[in-house]
Structure formats: structure tokens, C-alpha cells
Amino acid sequence: MSELDTAEVIRRFNEAFTSHDPSGLTDLVADDCVMVSVQPAPDGTRYEGREECLKFWAALAADPHTDFTPYDVFVAGERGVIQWRATFTDSEATFGEGHTTSVLGVNVMRVRAGRITEALGYSKTP
Incomplete structure (x- = not known):
């Protein structure tokens, strides 16, 4: 894979989540990637290395x-x-209708040599 610029990496990262296609993440994550998720508050969870970050992101996507x-x-x-904005739907809600809630957040990313090396997530919890 040729080296992607930061904007293209971020675009592809977002596309993997908006299309629910985690396969789009595979070539975007560096071996030494560090990711901190938004939960649990207040510090989130730290994931280190390509495999850990991919596993978390793939499940979420x-x-x-x-x-x-x-x-x-x-x-x-x-x-x-x-x-x-992340929108969550509870498919097990009463009477067969899902309950929906959403949260605003931000990811602060670092990209080097066409791969994500750092991703820090922050959110406003409901």
C-alpha cells in the first residue's frame, strides 16, 4: 500500500464506521498504534498495538x-x-420498538506514514 495522507486515512477510517465495514480499517492501523476509548469514564480504556486497536474498532464498526x-x-x-455523533439503538426494548440515545464525541488522531498511530476518544456522556 502506498503512503496515504492524513486526510485520506481519516476519510477511510470514518467510512469504515459509517458503512459498518470493519475490513476498511485493516490497512489503516500502525503496528505501534495506541488508542484510548471514551469509556469507562473518566479515563477510558487504553489499547496498545495493532491487533488490540483493530479488535476494538472492528467490533464497534x-x-x-x-x-x-x-x-x-x-x-x-x-x-x-x-x-x-454516535447513536445507539436498544433492540431489546419493550413492545418491539428500539430505544435510541446518542452522544457527541471527538477523536484526536495522529497519522504517520499513512497509518494511525494514536487515537484518543472523548465524549459527552448522556
Whole structure:
């Protein structure tokens, strides 16, 4: 794979989540990637290494009850910031209708040599 610029890496990262296709993440994550998830508050959970980060992201991207909508993306050099809304639907809700809730968040990303090396997630919890 040729080296992708930061904007393209962030675009593909977002696309994997919006299309629920975790296979799009495979070539985007560096071997030494560090990711901190938004939960549990207040510090999140730290994941280190390509396999751990991919495992977490793949499960989240594939989840049919979670939808991500990036609404603003800012890229400068090796840094990218993604502002997003995540919408969660509880398919087990009473009377067969799912209960929906959402949360706003932001990912602060670092991309080097066309791969994500750092991803720090923050959110406003409901």
C-alpha cells in the first residue's frame, strides 16, 4: 500500500464506521498504534498495538445497533480531529420498538506514514 495522507486515512477510517465495514480499517492501523476509548469514564480504556486497536474498532464498526455520523473533520499535518455523533439503538426494548440515545464525541488522531498511530476518544456522556 502506498503512503496515504492524513486526510485520506481519516476519510477511510470514518467510512469504515459509517458503512459498518470493519475490513476498511485493516490497512489503516500502525503496528505501534495506541488508542484510548471514551469509556469507562473518566479515563477510558487504553489499547496498545495493532491487533488490540483493530479488535476494538472492528467490533464497534460492525455493531448494527451503533451508528456514527462524523459532522466535522479537521486535518493539519499528521493530526486529525473528528467530531462525531454516535447513536445507539436498544433492540431489546419493550413492545418491539428500539430505544435510541446518542452522544457527541471527538477523536484526536495522529497519522504517520499513512497509518494511525494514536487515537484518543472523548465524549459527552448522556
